[in-house]
Amino acid sequence: GAAKGSRFRVIMLGDSTVGKSSLLRCYTEGVFLDAVNQTVGVDFYVQFVELEPRLRVKLQFWDTAGQERFRSVTRSYYRNSAGGMLLFDLTNRASFESVRQWHREVTDTVQPFSIIFLLVGHKSDLAGQRRVGRKEAEKLAASLGIQYIETSAKDASNVVQAFQMLTVAIYQALLTGNRFPRAPAPSTGVIAVPRLLSRGESPSWF
Secondary structure: OOOOOOEEEEEEEOOOOOOHHHHHHHHHHOOOOOOOOOOOOEEEEEEEEEEEOOEEEEEEEEEEOOOHHHHHHHHHHHOOOOEEEEEEEOOOHHHHHOHHHHHHHHHHHHOOOOOEEEEEEEOOOOHHHOOOOHHHHHHHHHHHOOEEEEEEOOOOEOHHHHHHHHHHHHHHHHHOOOOOOOOOOOOHHHOOOOOEEEOOOOOOOO
């Protein structure tokens, strides 16, 4: 079919310190690292996903820095992405309030095309420090027309499920004719990619 051997780029979005890198590493490597160094520029990961028998999708993740000074670098990566994992920290109210801005920035940058987002409330293990209610987050997701899930890299709660939801949504959008941005990838000369991690086979989801 059209998507056989599909390759999707997924970009991790959200303020710095919301846990983008720890969520991604928990998914791609199965490890939780608490005090990961802040991402400088863009980190790059690859994961293969079996969506159904004989349908294998290659996910390319770009883990972006949330700091303001990297915004212009990051922006060039939006234009070649099929999906956006939009994170906020459940214990950090300000990161939740930034969600609309991140969503609008990406949406404006990729027009007239569109990418598929998933809203992720991260660090669900810190229940006692929660500053954003589930209903409120679900309401925001609904207003943006996207799905919502809560995750924790620390106890691996919903981590695989979050990436599964996004991949399935991207794939369904592809089948129904969503117009993804297809601009040429920016030259990697622009940016240092500190590590390239290519993962082998991952367990099938279904």
